[in-house]
Amino acid sequence: MRIDIITIFPEMIKPMFNESIMKRAVLQNLIEINVIDLRDYSVLKHNKVDDTPYGGGAGMVLQFPPFYLALKNLRNEQTHVMLTSPRGKTFNQQRAIELQQKQHIIILCGHYEGIDERVHDMVDEEVSIGDYVLTGGELAAMVITDALARLQDGVIKKDSYEQDSFHMGLLEHPHYTKPFSYEGKEVPEVLTSGNHKEIDRWRRYQSLKQTFLKRPDLLNGFPLDKEDIKMLEEI
Ligand code: 6GU
Numbered sequence: 417m418r419i420d421i422i423t424i425f426p427e428m429i430k431p432m433f434n435e436s437i438m439k440r441a442v443l444q445n446l447i448e449i450n451v452i453d454l455r456d457y458s459v460l461k462h463n464k465v466d467d468t469p470y471g472g473g474a475g476m477v478l479q480f481p482p483f484y485l486a487l488k489n490l491r492n493e494q495t496h497v498m499l500t501s502p503r504g505k506t507f508n509q510q511r512a513i514e515l516q517q518k519q520h521i522i523i524l525c526g527h528y529e530g531i532d533e534r535v536h537d538m539v540d541e542e543v544s545i546g547d548y549v550l551t552g553g554e555l556a557a558m559v560i561t562d563a564l565a566r567l568q569d570g571v572i573k574k575d576s577y578e579q580d581s582f583h584m585g586l587l588e589h590p591h592y593t594k595p596f597s598y599e600g601k602e603v604p605e606v607l608t609s610g611n612h613k614e615i616d617r618w619r620r621y622q623s624l625k626q627t628f629l630k631r632p633d634l635l636n637g638f639p640l641d642k643e644d645i646k647m648l649e650e651i
Pocket residue numbers: 499500501502526527528543544545546547548549550551552553556
């Protein structure tokens with residue numbers, strides 16, 4: 417997968433590819449990321465890309481031509497173009513899994529109350545990352561890119577994301593590591609038992625319990641089997 421992020425703040429986004437899993441994913445060519453400065457597509461003096469709003473009012477509005485020219489240069493029939501916007505549909509794990517099929521995604525970073533409406537008409541989808549307002553779409557673009565990158569083959573182990581919260585539709589079970597005992601707090605015995613059937617059962621129970629207590633909405637429509645229902649009754 418290739419993701420192009422078009423932004424007026426490329427330096428805000430680039431550091432995310434200099435650390436940890438994202439760094440390795442890019443170095444190993446498991447994903448191609450291009451952070452593109454919208455100003456490279458300015459047709460005005462001093463690489464200007466914004467102007468005052470028609471009709472008056474405070475603030476500056478990002479202009480249509482730079483976005484138009486950037487898309488003209490970068491997009492083809494296969495490209496999926498996303499615009500970050502608080503009025504978009506809320507991004508979630510299900511959407512990340514669907515988007516994984518795309519070969520090429522372009523993310524345009526919007527600015528709240530600040531992007532020419534004609535840009536909206538050029539995109540395949542508007543996407544928000546939650547019901548709050550950010551100063552710009554850069555963090556949203558980073559969130560979406562991270563969520564997509566980790567699903568690419570080889571970036572993380574498959575069984576690692578298949579147990580993710582939300583991937584299975586349930587919250588994840590708790591994790592523990594050494595030391596076994598610290599300040600009177602101990603690891604649940606079952607995890608040291610070596611009995612994998614019992615461990616799997618405990619983890620399933622804990623997943624159901626976390627979900628039931630913290631995100632009961634996720635259980636709506638979740639396909640519970642007989643064993644799950646018995647476990648839920650124990651909670
Ligand atoms: Cl995508 N952009 C902005 N500016 N604010 C947001 C958002 C996006 N998602 C949630 N809040």
